[in-house]
Amino acid sequence: DIVMTQSPDSLAVSLGERATINCKSSQSVLYTSNNKNYLAWYQQKPGQPPKLLISWASTRESGVPDRFSGSGSGTDFTLTISSLQAEDVAVYYCQQYFNTRAYTFGQGTKLEIK
Amino acid sequence: QVQLVQSGAEVKKPGASVKVSCKASGYTFNDYFIHWVRQAPGQGLEWMGRINPTSGAANFAQKFQGRVTMTRDTSISTVYMDLSKLKSDDTAIYFCARGAAAGVVPFDNWGQGTLVTVSS
Numbered sequence: 001d002i003v004m005t006q007s008p009d010s011l012a013v014s015l016g017e018r019a020t021i022n023c024k025s026s027q028s029v030l031y032t033s034n035n036k037n038y039l040a041w042y043q044q045k046p047g048q049p050p051k052l053l054i055s056w057a058s059t060r061e062s063g064v065p066d067r068f069s070g071s072g073s074g075t076d077f078t079l080t081i082s083s084l085q086a087e088d089v090a091v092y093y094c095q096q097y098f099n100t101r102a103y104t105f106g107q108g109t110k111l112e113i114k
Numbered sequence: 115q116v117q118l119v120q121s122g123a124e125v126k127k128p129g130a131s132v133k134v135s136c137k138a139s140g141y142t143f144n145d146y147f148i149h150w151v152r153q154a155p156g157q158g159l160e161w162m163g164r165i166n167p168t169s170g171a172a173n174f175a176q177k178f179q180g181r182v183t184m185t186r187d188t189s190i191s192t193v194y195m196d197l198s199k200l201k202s203d204d205t206a207i208y209f210c211a212r213g214a215a216a217g218v219v220p221f222d223n224w225g226q227g228t229l230v231t232v233s234s
Contacts, residue, residue: 001176038218040220040221042159042220042221044159049209049211049224049225049226049227050151050159050209050211050221050224051224052220052221052222055219055220061222093158093159095159095220095221097213097218097219097220098218100218101173102161102175102176103149103161104161105158105159105160105161106158107158108158108159
């Protein structure tokens with residue numbers, strides 16, 4: 001299985017500041033025939049199911065604020081929140097969907113307000 | 115709008131089985147796989163498997179093979195996940211989520227979750 005490792009495990013950022021979460025996969029999730037990275041980011045708030053934020057490493061879902069952005073390719077990826085808002089407090093997960101026999105998630109990064 | 119509505123919380127004894135349902139609405143049922151993901155208390159997300167609503171074919175994470183079955187009733191747009199031989203560490207919230215059947219995509223809509231508690 002592809003192992004997804006996020007860093008840091010937790011993060012405290014001041015309102016209005018930038019938050020950066022990293023995700024590393026144990027093998028490449030880039031499908032070279034279409035040049036797409038099979039990597040998604042989810043946001044989970046307490047008591048709620050996860051919400052898909054970004055797919056294909058960098059494509060925001062409809063309705064997701066543009067302060068959220070994803071970048072990276074191959075095995076190294078980043079989720080950036082450009083200006084943290086109070087409603088962004090949540091746990092964030094990366095997920096690979098390259099191996100459809102075994103989808104895997106990172107362990108999660110807890111984002112809090114400093 | 116797209117909705118996945120799951121059945122209610124369950125309390126089971128070790129060794130028992132649990133069946134959780136996920137009723138889909140607001141889209142063409144056969145156009146999306148249904149995945150099951152669980153989350154132990156205070157822990158991360160763990161993919162269990164998926165079912166193709168059109169064919170009924172399912173594949174499972176190796177960890178759950180032999181203990182999980184997934185079925186569907188297309189007449190009521192509902193998918194079921196059955197987990198047997200329950201242990202205390204199966205205590206978790208179980209989510210269903212959809213992913214498009216045409217192509218490989220992430221999970222764009224999720225059910226509200228079903229808490230399964232395994233306790234003697």
